[in-house]
Amino acid sequence: MKVATTRFGEIEIDEGKIITFPLGIPGFPELKRYFLLDYKDPIKWLHAVDDPDVAFIVMDPFSLFPAYSVDIDDEVELFLEIKEPTDTVIFTILTVADTVVTANLKAPIIVNSSNFKAAQILLEDDRYSFKVPLPALPSKTEPRHSETA
Amino acid sequence: MLVLTRKTGQTITIGDTIQIKIVEIGNGFVKLGIDAPKDMPIYREELYEKLKQLNQESARMDIDKLKNFLGVKEER
Numbered sequence: 001m002k003v004a005t006t007r008f009g010e011i012e013i014d015e016g017k018i019i020t021f022p023l024g025i026p027g028f029p030e031l032k033r034y035f036l037l038d039y040k041d042p043i044k045w046l047h048a049v050d051d052p053d054v055a056f057i058v059m060d061p062f063s064l065f066p067a068y069s070v071d072i073d074d075e076v077e078l079f080l081e082i083k084e085p086t087d088t089v090i091f092t093i094l095t096v097a098d099t100v101v102t103a104n105l106k107a108p109i110i111v112n113s114s115n116f117k118a119a120q121i122l123l124e125d126d127r128y129s130f131k132v133p134l135p136a137l138p139s140k141t142e143p144r145h146s147e148t149a
Numbered sequence: 150m151l152v153l154t155r156k157t158g159q160t161i162t163i164g165d166t167i168q169i170k171i172v173e174i175g176n177g178f179v180k181l182g183i184d185a186p187k188d189m190p191i192y193r194e195e196l197y198e199k200l201k202q203l204n205q206e207s208a209r210m211d212i213d214k215l216k217n218f219l220g221v222k223e224e225r
Contacts, residue, residue: 007212023190026197027204040219054208057215075187095207096214104207107200120204122196130203 004052061092102131
């Protein structure tokens with residue numbers, strides 16, 4: 001299906017890969033459907049299907065924060081119908097300011113990759129805050145200077 | 150707003166599905182035990198407000214700022 005986005009124009013997405021947030025995302029209770037858009041590894045966009053403006057910059061938190069851990073409550077596992085721990089995919093939302101990029105380690109996004117149900121959860125863990133400054137990004141892809149055409 | 154008094158160990162029932170138990174009362178705080186359906190997330194209000202605000206900010210990121218951070222040059 002075709003989806004309108006303000007940042008990337010109209011794009012074609014696989015309907016089978018739509019991620020459903022049954023409760024929405026706090027701040028956007030009415031938007032339940034999202035899709036993932038690969039950007040520049042390891043960065044992805046978590047984009048709303050039904051609002052061309054709403055998109056979160058997300059990434060796997062563990063590559064940058066190896067000590068990070070997420071304790072998923074039984075209630076959340078039941079709610080997302082997570083049966084195998086390996087079905088769980090975790091993302092952190094990034095916030096880009098002028099001089100610093102921060103990761104919201106306090107409230108990760110949990111996706112069940114077997115049924116594409118997801119939720120943003122709030123961790124009780126006091127070690128993590130809403131805005132943890134990002135260390136340098138690992139350059140998994142080609143070196144940055146090769147980007148110049 | 151309904152205001153009522155409870156003692157330690159007593160419970161408030163809301164509808165058929167929500168129960169709030171007074172677990173402990175201390176000096177200036179009260180510890181609650183809450184039972185609610187799993188599709189009803191429970192938050193500390195100040196944290197939830199903070200999260201909503203941050204999400205509002207994070208959902209409208211300027212792609213140029215991200216490009217800047219990633220060191221991506223404009224392809225024009």
